[in-house]
Amino acid sequence: DQQVKQNSPSLSVQEGRISILNCDYTNSMFDYFLWYKKYPAEGPTFLISISSIKDKNEDGRFTVFLNKSAKHLSLHIVPSQPGDSAVYFCAAAKYNFNKFYFGSGTKLNVKP
Amino acid sequence: DTGVSQNPRHKITKRGQNVTFRCDPISEHNRLYWYRQTLGQGPEFLTYFQNEAQLEKSRLLSDRFSAERPKGSFSTLEIQRTEQGDSAMYLCASSLDGRQGGIYGYTFGSGTRLTVV
Numbered sequence: 743d744q745q746v747k748q749n750s751p752s753l754s755v756q757e758g759r760i761s762i763l764n765c766d767y768t769n770s771m772f773d774y775f776l777w778y779k780k781y782p783a784e785g786p787t788f789l790i791s792i793s794s795i796k797d798k799n800e801d802g803r804f805t806v807f808l809n810k811s812a813k814h815l816s817l818h819i820v821p822s823q824p825g826d827s828a829v830y831f832c833a834a835a836k837y838n839f840n841k842f843y844f845g846s847g848t849k850l851n852v853k854p
Numbered sequence: 855d856t857g858v859s860q861n862p863r864h865k866i867t868k869r870g871q872n873v874t875f876r877c878d879p880i881s882e883h884n885r886l887y888w889y890r891q892t893l894g895q896g897p898e899f900l901t902y903f904q905n906e907a908q909l910e911k912s913r914l915l916s917d918r919f920s921a922e923r924p925k926g927s928f929s930t931l932e933i934q935r936t937e938q939g940d941s942a943m944y945l946c947a948s949s950l951d952g953r954q955g956g957i958y959g960y961t962f963g964s965g966t967r968l969t970v971v
Contacts, residue, residue: 746896774956785858785945786897788959831896839956840910841887844896 745769746834748845756853761819763848765832768813772834776842777806777817780829789830790817822852858963860946866969867936874932875966879948885955886929888921889945890914891965897945903929904952936970943967 747766755761765775773794778786792799792806792815799806805818819826829849833842859878867873879886884905889897900919901911905926915921918936923929933940947962949955 748896751894776956776959778959778962783964785947785962785964787962791957791959793957833896835956839952840902841899841912842897842960844889844898846894846896 744846745772746832746843746845748832748848750848751846752849752851754851754853755822757824758821761817761822761826761850761852763817763819763830763832763850765815765817765845766813767815767834767843769834769836769843770810770813771836772843773837774835774839775806775808775815776833776835777804778831778833778844779826780831780847786831819850822850824852824854826850827852858946858948858961860944860963860966862966863964864967864969866971869938869970870935872932872934873936873968874930875944875946875968877929877931877946877963878927879929879946880961881927883948883950883961884926885949885951886923887947887949887955887960888929888931889947891943891945892941900931933968936968938970941968941970 776791777789780786808815829847833844887902888900891897903923918934921931943965945965947960
């Protein structure tokens, strides 16, 4: 039972343009949402998070938007850079933070 | 501190053999997590420890799997009588506590890739 879904396995954008990665979830009990970035042969690294009481969180070039009514979140990267090429996972946790539920990932390719 | 360390990086084993992986978390982190990632999927939760206490186990963790964190520092994950379906990347992560991990994310290791032949 996949509670967090990323329906786009891959995304290709031109350097300097906006990258938008999407994520849907089914469990309304989720309280926190995170995005991780993963390079080959490395573990995932934390990128940005958002609480369920907010609808937007921004950190430099990265902005996460949360639409609770639609159970949807998105990650915007502006401007995209070739170094952003990686697999991006969204993840969700309930209030106790005992574990995260991960999506299947979106592979982003930023072309120079 | 050099982050979360996992050993070995790669393990190839024959079906039916036992394997053990080790994870050394960031020293001041009280929480330690094990996740498993198969090809094309995101990490799936296996189990977590608060200090030396194992507080939750996923139903994915069959009776062939056992994890320990004997002194609240490093952890081991053992798989007995390995099967081909156990082939995956096994990821260890740590966080200061649950809330810190939830808000600021875990620190993951680079993983141990298990191949069962």
